[in-house]
Amino acid sequence: MIDHLSRVDGTRVLADLHALRAIGAYKTGVHKPTFSEPHIRSLQWLEQRLPEAGLTGEIDGIGNVLGISTKPGPKLLAGSHLESQNYAGWLDGPLGVVYALEAARVINRDPNMNGAVEVASWCDEEAHFGHFLGSRSYVGGVTEADIDAARDRNSGKSMRDALREAGLAGRARARCERGRHIGYLEAHIEQGETLESSGLGIGIVTSIVGIWQYRIAFTGEQNHAGTTRMAIRRDAGLALARFCVDIDDRFPAACGPRTVWTTGRITLDPGAPSIIPGAAEMLFQIRDDDPAVIARLEDLLRSMAAEVDKQGRCSVAVERIRTGAPAMMDISFQEAIEQASATFAGGRSLRMPSGAGHDAQTLATVMPAGMLFVPSIGGISHHWTENTADADIVTGAEVFVEACRRLLAR
Amino acid sequence: MIDHLSRVDGTRVLADLHALRAIGAYKTGVHKPTFSEPHIRSLQWLEQRLPEAGLTGEIDGIGNVLGISTKPGPKLLAGSHLESQNYAGWLDGPLGVVYALEAARVINRDPNMNGAVEVASWCDEEAHFGHFLGSRSYVGGVTEADIDAARDRNSGKSMRDALREAGLAGRARARCERGRHIGYLEAHIEQGETLESSGLGIGIVTSIVGIWQYRIAFTGEQNHAGTTRMAIRRDAGLALARFCVDIDDRFPAACGPRTVWTTGRITLDPGAPSIIPGAAEMLFQIRDDDPAVIARLEDLLRSMAAEVDKQGRCSVAVERIRTGAPAMMDISFQEAIEQASATFAGGRSLRMPSGAGHDAQTLATVMPAGMLFVPSIGGISHHWTENTADADIVTGAEVFVEACRRLLAR
Numbered sequence: 001m002i003d004h005l006s007r008v009d010g011t012r013v014l015a016d017l018h019a020l021r022a023i024g025a026y027k028t029g030v031h032k033p034t035f036s037e038p039h040i041r042s043l044q045w046l047e048q049r050l051p052e053a054g055l056t057g058e059i060d061g062i063g064n065v066l067g068i069s070t071k072p073g074p075k076l077l078a079g080s081h082l083e084s085q086n087y088a089g090w091l092d093g094p095l096g097v098v099y100a101l102e103a104a105r106v107i108n109r110d111p112n113m114n115g116a117v118e119v120a121s122w123c124d125e126e127a128h129f130g131h132f133l134g135s136r137s138y139v140g141g142v143t144e145a146d147i148d149a150a151r152d153r154n155s156g157k158s159m160r161d162a163l164r165e166a167g168l169a170g171r172a173r174a175r176c177e178r179g180r181h182i183g184y185l186e187a188h189i190e191q192g193e194t195l196e197s198s199g200l201g202i203g204i205v206t207s208i209v210g211i212w213q214y215r216i217a218f219t220g221e222q223n224h225a226g227t228t229r230m231a232i233r234r235d236a237g238l239a240l241a242r243f244c245v246d247i248d249d250r251f252p253a254a255c256g257p258r259t260v261w262t263t264g265r266i267t268l269d270p271g272a273p274s275i276i277p278g279a280a281e282m283l284f285q286i287r288d289d290d291p292a293v294i295a296r297l298e299d300l301l302r303s304m305a306a307e308v309d310k311q312g313r314c315s316v317a318v319e320r321i322r323t324g325a326p327a328m329m330d331i332s333f334q335e336a337i338e339q340a341s342a343t344f345a346g347g348r349s350l351r352m353p354s355g356a357g358h359d360a361q362t363l364a365t366v367m368p369a370g371m372l373f374v375p376s377i378g379g380i381s382h383h384w385t386e387n388t389a390d391a392d393i394v395t396g397a398e399v400f401v402e403a404c405r406r407l408l409a410r
Numbered sequence: 411m412i413d414h415l416s417r418v419d420g421t422r423v424l425a426d427l428h429a430l431r432a433i434g435a436y437k438t439g440v441h442k443p444t445f446s447e448p449h450i451r452s453l454q455w456l457e458q459r460l461p462e463a464g465l466t467g468e469i470d471g472i473g474n475v476l477g478i479s480t481k482p483g484p485k486l487l488a489g490s491h492l493e494s495q496n497y498a499g500w501l502d503g504p505l506g507v508v509y510a511l512e513a514a515r516v517i518n519r520d521p522n523m524n525g526a527v528e529v530a531s532w533c534d535e536e537a538h539f540g541h542f543l544g545s546r547s548y549v550g551g552v553t554e555a556d557i558d559a560a561r562d563r564n565s566g567k568s569m570r571d572a573l574r575e576a577g578l579a580g581r582a583r584a585r586c587e588r589g590r591h592i593g594y595l596e597a598h599i600e601q602g603e604t605l606e607s608s609g610l611g612i613g614i615v616t617s618i619v620g621i622w623q624y625r626i627a628f629t630g631e632q633n634h635a636g637t638t639r640m641a642i643r644r645d646a647g648l649a650l651a652r653f654c655v656d657i658d659d660r661f662p663a664a665c666g667p668r669t670v671w672t673t674g675r676i677t678l679d680p681g682a683p684s685i686i687p688g689a690a691e692m693l694f695q696i697r698d699d700d701p702a703v704i705a706r707l708e709d710l711l712r713s714m715a716a717e718v719d720k721q722g723r724c725s726v727a728v729e730r731i732r733t734g735a736p737a738m739m740d741i742s743f744q745e746a747i748e749q750a751s752a753t754f755a756g757g758r759s760l761r762m763p764s765g766a767g768h769d770a771q772t773l774a775t776v777m778p779a780g781m782l783f784v785p786s787i788g789g790i791s792h793h794w795t796e797n798t799a800d801a802d803i804v805t806g807a808e809v810f811v812e813a814c815r816r817l818l819a820r
Contacts, residue, residue: 192637209636213683224791225672225766226619226697227602230662232789237673238658244651252640262635263647264683266676273623273674273693276793283683287636355636379642381634382685 008106008401016098017393020023020045020082021090029384032084033154034128035063035162042082046097046121053104055119060173061163062137062147063123067101067247069108069116074408077181077367078400079120080101080188081359083128086154089189095374095393097121098185099400106401107408115408118181122359129159129377135362137173156174176366180406183333183368186360187400189388193379195353201395202341202349203373204334207289208323208361209258209353214284214301216243220314222270237268238278239314244282246304254300256293258353261286289326289353327361333370333407340402345395356381372400418516426508426801430492432738439794442494443564444538445473452492454696454713456507456531463514465529469586470558471573471581472602473533473779477511479518479526487591487777488513488810490598491769492540496564499599499796505784506802507598509810516811525818528591532769538562540567545772547583547743582599585775587602592728592817593778594742596770597810599798603789604762609759611805612759617699618771618815619668619763620734624694624711626653631681631726632688647687648676649724653660654692656714664710668763671696687799699736699763737771741778743817750812755805765789782810 022043024038025032032039043059046067050057055067069075079185080096099121104117115383123134129150136142163169190196194205220236244263251261262285269275284301288294298320305316331377334351341349352373360369374396388396433455434440434448442449442714453469456477465477475492479485490506507529514527521741533544539560546552560569580609600606605613630646654673661671672695680691694711698704708730715726751759762783770779784806787797798806 159571178558190637191634192639193642194639207727211684223694223789224601224766225674226621226670226767227600227704228765228789229602229604229668230670237670237676238654241651241654245655248648248652258639260636260638260640262645262684262686264635264685264687265681266647266651266678266680268674268676271675273695274551274621274672275674276672278676282602285635285683322641346417355638356634357636376596379633379638382639383632 008102008398010397012361013098013102013397014390015247015394016101017091017094017346020094020098026087027384028155029087029386030084031087032082033086033212034083034124034126035166038165039083039209043121046082046101049101053101053119054116055104059168059341061135061168061173062142062321063166063168064134064138064174065121066174067104067119069106069118071116074178074182075115076404076407077119077120077184077363078117078186078404079122080186080196081123081125081134081236082121083124083126085126085382087384088382089384090190091189091386091388092381096351097190099397102397103401103404107404113405113408117404125359129149130156130363132359135359137343138176139362140175141349146317153297178366181367183330183370184360184363185293185333185404185407186371187360187396188358188375189346189381189386190373191356191381192376195350196377196379197371198350199352200348201345201375201392201394202337202399203335204341204350204351205329205354205358205371205373206334207329208327208358209289209351209355210286210291210294211357212286212298212320213296213322215321216282216284217317218314219318220278223275225274225275228276233276234313236280236314239308239316240266240280240282243316244303248306251297254296256290258355259286259293260355282394287324287355294324327364327369329364329370330368332389333368336403336406337370337372339400339406340399344372344398344402372396372403411733417588418512420807420815423508423807424513424800424803425490426511427501427504428502429509436497437794438498438688439497439499439796440494442492443498444493444534444536445576447627449493450576452704453531456492456511459511460529463511463529464518464526465514469578471578471583472544472552473576473578474548474584476584477514477529477533479528481518481526483525484528484592485525485590486814486817487530487594487773488527488596488814489532490596491533491535491544492531493534493536495536495792497794498792499794501796501798502601502791503535505599509597509807512807513811517814522814523818527814535769538564542719542769545642545769548586549772549776550585561802566607588776591777593740593780594773595814596745596768597806598768598781598783599759599796600783600786601766601789601791602786605760605783605785606787608760608788610760611755611802612747614747614751614759615739615764615781615783616744616761616763616765617705617739618737619697619699619765620701620704620736620766621732621767622696622704622730622734623732625679625729625731626692626694627727627729628690628724630688633686635684635686640688641767643686644691644723646724649718650676650690650692651728653714653726660710660714661707664706666698666700667701669696669698669707670765697734697765701736702736736781737774739774739780740778743778745779746813746816747782747809749816750809754808754812782806782813
């Protein structure tokens with residue numbers, strides 16, 4: 001009986017994931033924005049599962065779910081999130097929550113296993129209302145004024161209204177109890193193609209990269225697109241295009257091995273077909289886990305801007321609007337995942353940074369934290385076609401639970 | 411007495427322009443969108459001036475004003491427009507209307523002068539509701555269904571509602587009577603800096619360039635800006651930026667001496683800071699008066715797109731969405747303006763194409779047409795700081811009236 005309890009049930013893991021996929025289904029993915037009806041139903045689904053894992057808990061005043069154990073011994077916190085990007089994939093978030101739930105089911109009611117796994121679902125990791133509001137609330141980083149100010153990025157609805165409609169207004173927010181947990185473990189789909197293309201089963205996250213974001217604004221001279229000769233134009237849009245190309249040509253020589261950079265938005269002003277843009281703006285982002293690399297790239301960016309200024313045709317202003325804080329994953333957590341991978345994934349694991357942000361980076365500010373990845377088919381993410389092979393999902397669960405066991409047994 | 415009548419009154423010309431500037435004033439410019447209250451008041455102002463020029467006429471069913479003469483002999487049609495771009499300059503349009511009015515005042519009531527000048531104000535040259543709706547209505551190019559469909563590009567108000575509110579619903583539209591006019595003459599500010607930078611007073615328009623417009627759409631692969639390595643990205647926004655730079659690098663070797671091209675709008679999809687754009691689109695425009703030049707540039711554009719396709723990272727679709735029709739100005743009109751410039755502007759004139767569109771291009775489809783430009787200070791246009799020196803305005807009026815006289819005397 002104890003033997004039965006102590007084993008990961010792959011069928012149960014897949015069934016749970018499919019149950020969550022059925023709530024707010026969209027094509028083969030889901031559409032569960034934060035505080036939408038399917039999101040709240042998913043949180044309630046988790047709340048109802050907690051007792052079978054020996055946990056008690058409910059949805060708190062910011063939409064987090066915390067399952068608490070009364071079992072003696074060390075406690076490991078584990079989880080992820082249940083809302084989704086709009087019209088996106090079924091595993092981004094739920095995978096880590098279901099793995100945590102499975103670990104709690106396997107470990108918490110087994111008297112022969114040391115300690116307990118406590119399960120968390122962090123609200124709004126997908127940033128419909130802000131940045132990691134749920135996990136930041138848990139570690140004490142969100143004020144009531146922050147909540148007053150937060151609005152849904154699509155609908156503009158205030159977070160207060162959304163909380164009220166979800167029946168969560170007035171509830172207390174769960175807060176981290178310092179010293180309660182030996183650390184935090186989170187599983188997630190990779191969202192890239194590194195594991196798949198290398199034939200590997202488990203990614204051991206070494207760090208979560210920081211995100212540095214810049215508003216780069218070009219000022220030229222707005223003029224008539226028919227009467228202004230090419231030779232005298234001060235076209236801010238063209239200056240912006242040249243700058244984008246210049247970044248792409250010059251960053252590779254200065255970046256780190258896994259640096260990524262992206263121009264996600266471009267706006268020309270006034271944006272009319274017959275007017276030479278007098279102003280233009282780009283949103284530019286760099287991600288790396290090494291602030292020294294970022295410092296080098298930001299220097300390059302500013303010197304490139306100075307070169308444009310010097311040419312005298314258009315002026316450029318580079319404004320950093322987000323400063324990244326890379327989070328290092330705990331070494332002993334990495335080792336526990338690696339040892340678990342040796343047992344359950346034939347050692348097919350790779351240590352790698354996470355290019356995406358995760359709640360683990362917030363938890364890492366108050367306790368040791370670790371993350372493991374399972375492969376994403378085709379590297380696709382934030383799209384309803386996002387998927388992972390069933391066998392990889394089950395292997396990931398086995399590695400995850402074994403890593404929890406090892407961390408609690410230390 | 412006759413001598414007095416036959417002379418251009420520069421003070422009167424400036425006073426008329428200032429009277430129109432005072433209607434809908436905005437800073438040192440005006441804000442008179444089509445069918446706005448100040449626009450209608452400007453049309454009424456013109457209507458009231460017609461009798462002093464020996465003309466009768468009223469605002470027609472599309473907002474044109476046509477001043478008709480009963481004087482025997484040849485008739486020359488002259489005019490421009492009275493509405494403005496939003497928050498724009500005071501001379502763009504009114505200059506040509508007031509010159510035409512002055513020519514009619516000088517010529518029509520003088521029994522020693524041959525024929526008459528008829529004055530037109532064409533509605534909506536500034537394209538609030540469509541393309542040259544007023545002048546196109548006059549030459550028979552606008553159906554009732556076109557008017558039914560037209561909407562204000564800013565407010566979305568239907569043209570029918572705007573006409574009703576202006577009290578013009580149900581009025582007949584003036585139509586061109588074939589053979590009535592020996593041609594059409596229009597004066598306008600240059601809107602560029604060619605005349606000013608060359609120290610010249612009069613531009614003799616040889617042609618009005620055609621506008622060819624393209625929607626250039628790039629398709630790559632939308633992906634996560636943190637987890638997708640640079641090496642495997644298919645960034646549609648970056649492909650677009652490279653294309654813009656490529657155009658700027660390669661067009662000069664293939665274009666004509668006065669070709670201009672402009673990327674006026676860029677859109678990245680989805681336009682979020684953390685998502686690699688999977689699609690991107692630019693609105694691109696080329697202007698020239700030589701269709702052979704355009705054909706060469708369009709070939710180049712399509713071959714550049716084919717090169718991008720061949721690289722296999724992103725695909726490009728080039729769609730022509732507007733096909734230009736350059737309008738040639740009548741040679742004898744050019745000669746009349748040149749001779750008039752020799753007399754009244756010390757020969758400081760230049761034959762040049764117009765990079766901007768004007769109602770003269772519509773009139774040129776049914777009668778000989780000519781245009782003259784006066785200098786724009788700093789080449790500025792479509793902005794409330796647009797201006798021309800008083801002396802240049804008066805010289806322009808003298809050249810304009812003399813050109814009318816010469817054309818009627820032939």
